[in-house]
Amino acid sequence: LMQLFRPLDMLGMVYRTIRQGLIDMAAMFDLVDTPPEIVDKPGAKALRVSGGELAFEDVTFGYDPDRQILNGLSLRIPPGKTLAVVGPSGAGKSTIARLLYRFYDVTGGRITIDGQDLRDVTQTSLRAHIGIVPQDTVLFNDSIGYNIGYGREGSSQAEIEDAARGAQIHNFIAAQPKQYATQVGERGLKLSGGEKQRVAIARTLLKNPPILILDEATSALDSRTEAEILDTLDEVSKQRTTIVIAHRLSTVVGADQIVVLDAGRIAEQGTHAELLAKDGLYAEMWARQQAEKDEEAVAAE
Numbered sequence: 334l335m336q337l338f339r340p341l342d343m344l345g346m347v348y349r350t351i352r353q354g355l356i357d358m359a360a361m362f363d364l365v366d367t368p369p370e371i372v373d374k375p376g377a378k379a380l381r382v383s384g385g386e387l388a389f390e391d392v393t394f395g396y397d398p399d400r401q402i403l404n405g406l407s408l409r410i411p412p413g414k415t416l417a418v419v420g421p422s423g424a425g426k427s428t429i430a431r432l433l434y435r436f437y438d439v440t441g442g443r444i445t446i447d448g449q450d451l452r453d454v455t456q457t458s459l460r461a462h463i464g465i466v467p468q469d470t471v472l473f474n475d476s477i478g479y480n481i482g483y484g485r486e487g488s489s490q491a492e493i494e495d496a497a498r499g500a501q502i503h504n505f506i507a508a509q510p511k512q513y514a515t516q517v518g519e520r521g522l523k524l525s526g527g528e529k530q531r532v533a534i535a536r537t538l539l540k541n542p543p544i545l546i547l548d549e550a551t552s553a554l555d556s557r558t559e560a561e562i563l564d565t566l567d568e569v570s571k572q573r574t575t576i577v578i579a580h581r582l583s584t585v586v587g588a589d590q591i592v593v594l595d596a597g598r599i600a601e602q603g604t605h606a607e608l609l610a611k612d613g614l615y616a617e618m619w620a621r622q623q624a625e626k627d628e629e630a631v632a633a634e
């Protein structure tokens with residue numbers, strides 16, 4: 334009889350992996366429309382990640398055939414490095430992450446991980462290698478321990494606690510009367526934006542993916558919490574190929590490379606210092622953001 338159950342177990346695992354991905358993506362991108370069904374190619378192989386080099390080669394894409402969003406985009410992230418994507422609202426930043434997670438297929442060019450075209454590998458294996466830290470994490474009405482352990486099926490209590498330490502939320506949990514058994518969600522403990530993001534970071538640490546998509550810390554966080562979360566994210570992205578989708582600039586200063594996207598094309602590329610020296614679009618965005626910060630500081634006095 335057990336023989337019969339094994340395939341069902343496998344199905345359960347596949348289902349949970351995909352469900353988690355879908356929940357994370359929905360939370361990250363406010364997906365309103367259900368994306369088209371992507372089907373594995375017949376004979377698709379499992380993705381094999383060695384270093385985790387990520388490449389977009391001349392990628393074109395549009396949600397509708399008559400409106401291109403990405404126009405021949407080429408990017409390369411060396412193994413373990415961090416690339417930040419910035420640019421005006423609607424430039425196509427989140428679209429890059431959706432394509433990487435293969436929520437949609439490119440219409441031209443290709444995306445590869447360690448040389449393997451995403452369309453040639455199974456979706457389950459692709460998504461198993463990619464971690465997402467969304468801005469807004471969905472929590473289940475269950476214990477905080479369950480919510481962290483969700484990152485990897487079958488995690489032990491010790492592993493869950495290690496991940497929580499890495500995400501710097503262990504002390505907060507340990508201070509609760511019921512500790513890891515504390516109920517969260519609608520009927521339990523309400524977590525702040527920063528605490529929720531730490532739960533997402535802990536889940537990601539458990540999953541231990543070689544490739545990471547980070548949505549930046551949100552404006553909903555106060556600046557001290559934001560700085561602390563940024564430190565934690567820096568730690569998590571070490572040794573992982575990371576793409577940071579930055580809707581503001583605060584997360585990108587330390588990135589190995591910054592790409593400024595404008596209307597689906599790369600307008601500028603470089604490090605923070607190089608881009609400031611160019612005195613172009615990035616420098617302008619930076620100056621505007623600094624001015625807004627100063628205004629906030631004055632208002633707070």
Ligand code: ATP
Pocket residue numbers: 366396397402420421422423424425426427428429580
């Ligand atoms: P923001 O910083 O405001 O989040 P972004 O750079 O991440 O912007 P994207 O979300 O990638 O921008 O969107 C790029 C363009 O694609 C936008 O003009 C948007 O309206 C369009 N778009 C996004 N999702 C869809 C969709 N599901 N169907 C049709 N068009 C879409």
